[in-house]
């Protein structure tokens with residue numbers, strides 16, 4: 399019998415988007431449960447490992463944390479490496495991509511005007527140049543993608559998180575300055591199954 403997949407996430411894009419891309423890519427049917435922080439949230443949160451989303455239930459067994467979820471769904475798609483060092487490298491890249499996303503979310507949700515401006519300056523002057531330059535150098539050293547000459551699961555994780563980053567920041571961060579990162583972003587979104595998924599489900603799709 400086919401496995402039953404149920405993905406629970408907090409927002410439609412965000413941390414769970416790479417998992418939806420890969421489930422679409424794999425042609426796996428899944429229940430896509432997008433939750434809100436309403437009155438039901440405190441009770442629901444008690445049922446989640448560490449009280450966090452996203453989680454992926456596979457035949458009622460629960461996996462948590464977006465990076466291993468991405469890796470798990472990618473495993474049969476030829477997007478992993480047979481080289482354990484390179485596979486660890488994909489993990490390192492993905493954790494750093496997540497770290498960048500967290501910094502942007504921290505700025506986005508900050509309500510204090512002074513603190514928000516300070517975070518914005520730090521993102522513009524320090525965080526974006528440092529992270530994006532280093533990611534660009536890694537892609538360049540590897541041969542174009544984080545996976546070398548081919549897209550890996552960490553390229554997919556990067557492209558999906560960058561959708562949230564660029565949406566919150568409300569500006570393109572890649573096209574003018576980071577040609578390889580832009581290529582990763584564009585080529586991931588041009589994978590036919592991913593393109594079909596975002597065209598159908600992501601409002602305002604324009605990648």
Ligand SMILES: N[C@@H](CCC(=O)N[C@@H](CS)C(=O)NCC(=O)O)C(=O)O
Pocket residue numbers: 408409412413449450451452462463464465496
């Ligand atoms: N490192 C985790 C992040 C998990 C996380 O912070 N999730 C947020 C939503 S995107 C959450 O569940 N927040 C609820 C809360 O902390 O109350 C991952 O990559 O999955």
